Amino acid sequence: MTKNEIKNISLSLFTKYGYEGTALSEIAKRVGIQKPSIYNHFKNKDDLFLCLFEEILEEHIQQVEQFVEEINTLSSEEKLKHILLDTCNYYKNHEDKATFLKRAMIFPPEHLKHILNESFLRSEESFSAILHAIFVEGIDKKEIRQGKIENLIMSYFCLIDGIFMEFSYYGKENMEPRIQNIWENFWYGLSG
Missing domain, CATH: 1.10.357.10 (Tetracycline Repressor, domain 2)
Known part of the structure; x- marks a missing residue:
């Protein structure tokens, strides 16, 4: 479930702010997880994008x-x-x-x-x-x-x-x- 939440929140943020304007810390905050938890699902921001x-x-x-x-x-x-x-x-x-x-x-x-x-x-x-x-x-x-x-x-x-x-x-x-x-x-x- 968390991986899909990360993708959904990321899609919203990348759409609104672009790649450069979207930080993994903001994605994690909106998903309700710590930033390192994103790395359980994606290697980095590039991989997620x-x-x-x-x-x-x-x-x-x-x-x-x-x-x-x-x-x-x-x-x-x-x-x-x-x-x-x-x-x-x-x-x-x-x-x-x-x-x-x-x-x-x-x-x-x-x-x-x-x-x-x-x-x-x-x-x-x-x-x-x-x-x-x-x-x-x-x-x-x-x-x-x-x-x-x-x-x-x-x-x-x-x-x-x-x-x-x-x-x-x-x-x-x-x-x-x-x-x-x-x-x-x-x-x-x-x-x-």
Whole structure:
């Protein structure tokens, strides 16, 4: 139980104050343990931060994989749209995790930057494999125009990243009509 409490409190503090602004002593204080007790679960602050980062990425990929199994009979357009909406809902319903990821990727601790980037790219590879299959199927069924699959995947990631950032600017309550409009234009480019 304590390990999960440490992770939950750490997520909240890292999200609010960033890596540099979060001290292990403050985490321990809020969990109600002594600082040395954290070392029973994590080697150091880096280990804790990286653990959170990787778990959040893995959780999202697992959710997408499970979701894709549930929607496997839909058209490629519906699959891509549903994955996009599901990803948006994940970020909307897990605002702390989304903010943590955003902060870690945009303002990473300098000494962890390469590790975070490698971890993110591994996660993106898993997501890319899912998207690759959908794009191939869509092209084969003539639902999606011919194009280099890697470029289509890259465009889809840019779409998600853009929406991810827009949550910060416009708030989650204002995003639904924007996402619909963005999707319609994106799909027009894919199917045209």
